[in-house]
Amino acid sequence: MTVSAMPSPTPAPPARPSLDAPPDPALAVETRALWKSYRNPWTMRVTRGIEDLDLGVRRGEVVGYLGPNGAGKTTTIKILTGLHKATRGRAWLLGGRVEEPRSRRQLGFLPEQPYFYDYLSGIEYLELAGRLSGLGAHEAGGRAKQWLGRVGLGQDPRRILRKYSKGMLQRLGLAAALVHEPELLILDEPMSGLDPFGRRDVRELILEQRERGTTVMFSSHILPDVEMLCDRVAIVLKGRLERMATVGELMRGSGQRIEFRCAGRSLAALPTELAAVLTRNERPDETVFTLADATRQQEALAWLVSQHVEVLAVTPQRASLEQLFMATAEGRGTGDPERDARSA
Amino acid sequence: MNAVWLIARNTYREATRDRVLLGMTIAGVVAMLGTQILQPLALGQGDRLTVDLGLTIISMLGLLAVLMVGTSLVAKEIERRTIFNLLSRPLPRPLYLVGKWAGLSAALWTVSGLLGLALCALLTVKGLGARTPAVLEAVYLAGLELSVVTAIAVMCSALSTPVLSALYTLGFYCVGQWSGDLRQFATGAPGALGTLLRVIADLVPNLPVFNMRTLAAGGFTTAPLHLGLASGYAVLYIGCVLALAAAAFESRDFK
Numbered sequence: 001m002t003v004s005a006m007p008s009p010t011p012a013p014p015a016r017p018s019l020d021a022p023p024d025p026a027l028a029v030e031t032r033a034l035w036k037s038y039r040n041p042w043t044m045r046v047t048r049g050i051e052d053l054d055l056g057v058r059r060g061e062v063v064g065y066l067g068p069n070g071a072g073k074t075t076t077i078k079i080l081t082g083l084h085k086a087t088r089g090r091a092w093l094l095g096g097r098v099e100e101p102r103s104r105r106q107l108g109f110l111p112e113q114p115y116f117y118d119y120l121s122g123i124e125y126l127e128l129a130g131r132l133s134g135l136g137a138h139e140a141g142g143r144a145k146q147w148l149g150r151v152g153l154g155q156d157p158r159r160i161l162r163k164y165s166k167g168m169l170q171r172l173g174l175a176a177a178l179v180h181e182p183e184l185l186i187l188d189e190p191m192s193g194l195d196p197f198g199r200r201d202v203r204e205l206i207l208e209q210r211e212r213g214t215t216v217m218f219s220s221h222i223l224p225d226v227e228m229l230c231d232r233v234a235i236v237l238k239g240r241l242e243r244m245a246t247v248g249e250l251m252r253g254s255g256q257r258i259e260f261r262c263a264g265r266s267l268a269a270l271p272t273e274l275a276a277v278l279t280r281n282e283r284p285d286e287t288v289f290t291l292a293d294a295t296r297q298q299e300a301l302a303w304l305v306s307q308h309v310e311v312l313a314v315t316p317q318r319a320s321l322e323q324l325f326m327a328t329a330e331g332r333g334t335g336d337p338e339r340d341a342r343s344a
Numbered sequence: 345m346n347a348v349w350l351i352a353r354n355t356y357r358e359a360t361r362d363r364v365l366l367g368m369t370i371a372g373v374v375a376m377l378g379t380q381i382l383q384p385l386a387l388g389q390g391d392r393l394t395v396d397l398g399l400t401i402i403s404m405l406g407l408l409a410v411l412m413v414g415t416s417l418v419a420k421e422i423e424r425r426t427i428f429n430l431l432s433r434p435l436p437r438p439l440y441l442v443g444k445w446a447g448l449s450a451a452l453w454t455v456s457g458l459l460g461l462a463l464c465a466l467l468t469v470k471g472l473g474a475r476t477p478a479v480l481e482a483v484y485l486a487g488l489e490l491s492v493v494t495a496i497a498v499m500c501s502a503l504s505t506p507v508l509s510a511l512y513t514l515g516f517y518c519v520g521q522w523s524g525d526l527r528q529f530a531t532g533a534p535g536a537l538g539t540l541l542r543v544i545a546d547l548v549p550n551l552p553v554f555n556m557r558t559l560a561a562g563g564f565t566t567a568p569l570h571l572g573l574a575s576g577y578a579v580l581y582i583g584c585v586l587a588l589a590a591a592a593f594e595s596r597d598f599k
Contacts (some may be wrong), residue, residue, distance in 0.1 A: 010596050081428075082432060083432060084598070105434045120354075
């Protein structure tokens with residue numbers, strides 16, 4: 001089942017500020033006309049990672065950064081965290097240019113599939129993370145102990161990291177991102193590879209950070225989590241920012257469907273006037289009619305009654321974020337990410 | 345400087361918790377004791393042999409440690425992506441490289457120091473305690489040499505794979521050991537070849553400056569001026585190599 005990609009009902013975007021204009025103080029993350037391309041040194045072929053990306057994440061909000069594999073999510077995150085250099089354009093974190101290391105003083109970052117020094121213990125690693133982010137030795141020690149306990153790893157703080165499981169390492173990575181209590185948290189696929197309990201813990205941590213006023217930007221393929229956690233969602237496709245809106249705004253644009261669950265199998269022929277918007281789905285013990293246009297609910301119901309069909313339930317169906325995302329991606333020809341040869 | 349200290353301490357911890365250095369230290373002590381077996385073959389030069397081979401063991405094991413640990417120091421961090429956790433913090437990339445160099449250098453100084461002390465102990469047991477000052481000077485110069493080679497290894501490791509880094513570092517070391525011969529050969533070589541050889545001889549580290557094994561074997565100490573000049577040269581060379589490495593590392597993307 002797909003939902004057609006609707007044009008955004010929002011008005012035309014405001015004029016883009018010039019590259020040299022100072023960053024917007026209301027934004028925790030800002031990019032202007034950001035480009036990243038890679039040149040293969042042997043073939044000299046240029047691959048574009050992101051194109052002309054204008055992104056704004058307001059202070060204190062939780063933003064989901066979505067896109068299929070190869071869309072440019074990780075590239076954007078790596079530029080913001082100083083691991084990649086942008087080819088063109090500007091980016092700021094909390095008002096500081098990303099090229100300046102001090103802009104990362106209030107940044108907490110969890111990379112996708114984080115790797116650690118396996119010769120360190122959990123407490124040693126968190127102390128190192130805290131001190132590198134500017135904490136003093138005493139404070140880093142205290143915070144390391146506190147966060148190790150907070151993510152459920154406090155029973156054995158001297159255990160060497162090579163003895164940690166994957167889920168434990170992911171939780172340690174989150175603790176390392178949070179140990180200095182940053183103002184901005186950037187998480188690359190934080191739920192990837194976690195079991196349902198681990199995902200719940202990460203969700204709770206993100207919600208807790210939102211309560212604290214921390215800005216959170218995270219990429220994820222687990223759309224129900226994004227729908228549950230995010231104030232706004234940014235969808236990036238083929239390196240370009242396709243849409244950025246609240247989950248509610250995205251849903252409003254998608255229209256609403258009505259589902260009529262009816263008893264038994266109904267063989268009644270669909271009326272020509274509703275044929276374009278009404279579909280039938282036969283199941284073993286029931287028939288489900290789906291009406292694509294919610295404004296014609298009464299008309300459809302009247303027809304079902306006239307056909308002596310026993311209507312069991314009438315349920316409004318809202319499109320999920322996943323359906324919206326798929327529709328948007330398919331509309332841009334990126335439905336099959338495997339075919340997309342971009343690197344991310 | 346705090347960041348350099350943190351990275352250096354972590355690198356030192358990594359190197360010393362790795363069994364490679366511990367194994368090398370034990371192997372070094374065993375080899376020094378083993379040199380005593382060769383005493384009857386030394387034709388009365390047994391004491392000289394003990395010092396010469398002892399100092400050679402320190403230099404060679406140090407070089408082996410640089411090739412095994414140093415050349416993968418940064419490349420391994422990039423490959424395993426542990427570098428993401430460091431450079432996404434307010435840590436300037438040049439300081440990261442300096443910290444890596446300082447940490448491994450400190451670990452190698454520790455190994456050289458321990459082996460140097462073992463050699464001094466052996467000499468004292470053999471009643472050759474008078475040669476200790478010369479041996480300590482030679483160990484100090486060997487430590488400087490290892491720090492220079494470590495800087496080259498860090499530079500190669502920041503820009504290449506571990507295997508290629510090891511080859512490049514070994515190449516620099518070998519050519520550096522023969523830099524005097526190369527310079528002499530350049531004077532007799534025709535035109536462009538002579539110029540090229542002179543440039544190469546000037547660019548590679550002048551490692552014979554750090555070699556006083558023969559002098560120490562005879563029980564002679566070197567002039568304080570030599571020690572001062574060698575120290576100054578090492579600091580200058582390491583500074584240039586790390587600056588070059590930092591410039592290239594600054595624009596690197598981490599996949």
